Amino acid sequence: MTRPLTSPRLVLRPYSLADAAFVQDMYARPEVQRYIGDGTQRVRTLDEARAKIIAWNERYLAEPTQGLWAVCRKDGTVTGSLLLKPIPDSKTAVERDIEIGWHVHPDHWGHGYATEAARAVLEHAFASGLERVVAVTHPANTASQAVCLRLGMTHLGLSDAYYDAACELFDSTAPAAGEEQGGEQS
Numbered sequence: 001m002t003r004p005l006t007s008p009r010l011v012l013r014p015y016s017l018a019d020a021a022f023v024q025d026m027y028a029r030p031e032v033q034r035y036i037g038d039g040t041q042r043v044r045t046l047d048e049a050r051a052k053i054i055a056w057n058e059r060y061l062a063e064p065t066q067g068l069w070a071v072c073r074k075d076g077t078v079t080g081s082l083l084l085k086p087i088p089d090s091k092t093a094v095e096r097d098i099e100i101g102w103h104v105h106p107d108h109w110g111h112g113y114a115t116e117a118a119r120a121v122l123e124h125a126f127a128s129g130l131e132r133v134v135a136v137t138h139p140a141n142t143a144s145q146a147v148c149l150r151l152g153m154t155h156l157g158l159s160d161a162y163y164d165a166a167c168e169l170f171d172s173t174a175p176a177a178g179e180e181q182g183g184e185q186s
């Protein structure tokens with residue numbers, strides 16, 4: 001299941017149906033969807049948002065580590081999403097690796113929330129036994145690449161290993177015992 005996590009300014013929790021208006025608003029926006037998939041996906045109605053939330057929560061119910069989190073400020077304001085999930089290899093349905101991803105509502109860009117939430121999810125991933133987490137971004141998505149670099153992820157260059165698309169690929173590996181997770185502090 002999507003396990004609740006916390007960081008200095010944020011609480012990460014599963015979405016609930018009460019978040020449907022937020023989900024609809026964020027995922028209707030071209031500036032949020034621009035670099036996700038083919039860039040054309042939109043959540044157009046509250047019913048679509050509710051269906052997404054139900055599907056997300058069902059998908060991760062039996063998963064001990066993976067999840068899709070609503071990233072909230074400690075005053076309860078929802079700011080965006082963090083996800084930790086299998087990533088499809090190109091040219092096959094096989095999913096061997098785990099990816100981390102982030103979607104922040106434009107009203108909340110520029111506060112370090114994506115980096116802070118992702119750091120909490122990476123710590124959770126490695127504490128749960130994952131050895132490697134990857135992130136892929138559209139080559140033009142410099143804001144997302146900056147998040148990867150702030151997290152201390154390693155830039156492996158342009159790769160077509162996943163999603164049948166050329167993406168900038170980053171990875172992060174579990175710290176050795178006694179070693180702190182790397183990355184610039186927010």
Ligand SMILES: CC(C)(COP(=O)(O)OP(=O)(O)OC[C@H]1O[C@@H](n2cnc3c(N)ncnc32)[C@H](O)[C@@H]1OP(=O)(O)O)[C@@H](O)C(=O)NCCC(=O)NCCS
Pocket residue numbers: 031032033035036101102103104105108109110111112113114115116136137138141143144146147150186
């Ligand atoms: C990618 C995305 C999450 C980046 O959001 P972001 O707000 O720029 O990233 P962060 O949360 O790490 O915030 C970093 C910024 O907050 C600033 N900041 C302000 N206060 C801060 C604080 N207290 N702590 C840390 N950073 C802070 C940083 O200086 C930095 O600003 P800069 O970009 O001008 O240098 C956002 O652009 C987005 O949601 N895009 C649409 C979805 C998307 O493309 N997702 C990725 C798919 S691969």
